[in-house]
Amino acid sequence: MTLKPFSIKVPASSANIGPGFDVLGIGLNLYLEIKVEVDPTKDTSDDPYNAKIKYEGEGAENVPLDLGKNLVTQTALYIMRCNNINKFPPGTHIHVTNPIPLGRGLGSSGAAIVGGIMLGNEIGQLKLSKERMLDYCLLIERHPDNIAAAMLGGFVGSYLNELSPQETQDKNVLWRLFYPSQPLLRKSTKPGLLLKKLYNWNKQIKCVAIIPKFEVKTDDSRAVLPESYTRPDIIFNLQRLAILTTALTHETPNNKLIYEAMKDKIHQPYRATLIPGLVEVLNCVTPDSNPGLCGICLSGAGPTILCLATEGFDDIAKTVISIFNKENVECSWKLLDLAYDGATVDY
Numbered sequence: 205m206t207l208k209p210f211s212i213k214v215p216a217s218s219a220n221i222g223p224g225f226d227v228l229g230i231g232l233n234l235y236l237e238i239k240v241e242v243d244p245t246k247d248t249s250d251d252p253y254n255a256k257i258k259y260e261g262e263g264a265e266n267v268p269l270d271l272g273k274n275l276v277t278q279t280a281l282y283i284m285r286c287n288n289i290n291k292f293p294p295g296t297h298i299h300v301t302n303p304i305p306l307g308r309g310l311g312s313s314g315a316a317i318v319g320g321i322m323l324g325n326e327i328g329q330l331k332l333s334k335e336r337m338l339d340y341c342l343l344i345e346r347h348p349d350n351i352a353a354a355m356l357g358g359f360v361g362s363y364l365n366e367l368s369p370q371e372t373q374d375k376n377v378l379w380r381l382f383y384p385s386q387p388l389l390r391k392s393t394k395p396g397l398l399l400k401k402l403y404n405w406n407k408q409i410k411c412v413a414i415i416p417k418f419e420v421k422t423d424d425s426r427a428v429l430p431e432s433y434t435r436p437d438i439i440f441n442l443q444r445l446a447i448l449t450t451a452l453t454h455e456t457p458n459n460k461l462i463y464e465a466m467k468d469k470i471h472q473p474y475r476a477t478l479i480p481g482l483v484e485v486l487n488c489v490t491p492d493s494n495p496g497l498c499g500i501c502l503s504g505a506g507p508t509i510l511c512l513a514t515e516g517f518d519d520i521a522k523t524v525i526s527i528f529n530k531e532n533v534e535c536s537w538k539l540l541d542l543a544y545d546g547a548t549v550d551y
């Protein structure tokens with residue numbers, strides 16, 4: 205098989221946007237890049253999966269370079285095996301450059317999974333649509349918010365079709381890769397696992413991401429959430445979610461409306477136990493204290509803070525950072541825009 209060199213780009217993402225826990229996500233213009241060259245004259249036969257991986261950027265010290273363990277290549281091998289391909293073609297060289305910090309709430313795992321599925325789709329010449337590739341991604345990361353935003357870009361709301369109790373229990377199917385007798389993509393999983401809606405976005409609204417220098421693993425951040433909620437808390441979130449999806453599209457953003465609509469009672473209050481300073485950040489940084497601010501929330505599972513704003517970006521970042529500094533938490537920050545196109549492949 206001859207394959208021309210190609211490059212996959214997948215955006216970072218911010219999930220939840222306050223009240224839309226496991227529902228809303230935005231793609232952000234910070235891209236995981238996976239460059240691939242297949243050259244049979246460059247021997248890779250000493251690797252059990254026939255490929256070599258180079259990795260640079262965020263997480264370079266810790267990310268495994270064993271193809272069966274690295275999330276990008278593991279995911280690629282998964283979709284390839286689902287389609288009866290067990291290895292990369294001889295001479296496959298994969299070069300990953302990752303500017304998305306790991307475990308900070310900016311969708312690093314979502315980008316790695318989307319990138320891996322697209323890598324397997326190209327290598328195996330499977331010609332799957334983005335919709336079908338999303339089905340595979342969702343077998344690996346079950347909440348759709350980061351995955352949908354990373355694959356499709358823009359501002360996305362999504363839900364999963366209901367699964368059987370057994371499918372619901374099997375939250376991440378990558379372990380099946382190592383047990384050849386296991387069915388990989390269950391026949392019962394019909395195409396179209398994900399239903400999504402792309403919303404408009406007022407392009408004046410930019411994203412200030414304040415990134416504390418510590419990691420919170422998504423699994424740990426989900427483990428602190430309760431099993432059930434009170435009716436007032438659910439209604440609080442539903443009311444705001446309904447307003448937020450249109451408030452972010454208005455021609456002239458109404459900062460106070462957006463600020464109120466980005467409040468949440470389903471996940472942020474519980475996650476404050478893992479993120480020192482979070483309560484003060486969410487309560488004290490407002491459109492009154494910081495003109496230009498539209499709304500503020502925890503990005504994904506945290507600890508990054510996402511501020512939506514039309515101006516005053518430096519001051520907003522400085523205010524949030526000064527609160528974290530009081531808790532001895534150092535931060536960096538980035539001014540980002542939406543990634544409107546989602547994941548792409550270029551030859």
Ligand SMILES: Nc1ncnc2c1ncn2[C@@H]1O[C@H](COP(=O)(O)OP(=O)(O)OP(=O)(O)O)[C@@H](O)[C@H]1O
Pocket residue numbers: 217219236267274275276300302305306307308309310311312313314316350420421422423503504505506
């Ligand atoms: N580019 C990558 N290559 C390999 N593994 C990665 C890559 N990006 C993320 N990972 C894996 O995903 C883990 C982080 O996933 P986790 O879900 O905890 O956080 P996140 O995706 O950054 O945050 P969130 O889901 O809240 O947005 C890392 O510890 C690493 O194991």
Ligand SMILES: N[C@@H](CCO)C(=O)O
Pocket residue numbers: 219220225226227347349350422425426471504505
């Ligand atoms: N909706 C998810 C996003 C993180 O992956 C959460 O908040 O746990």
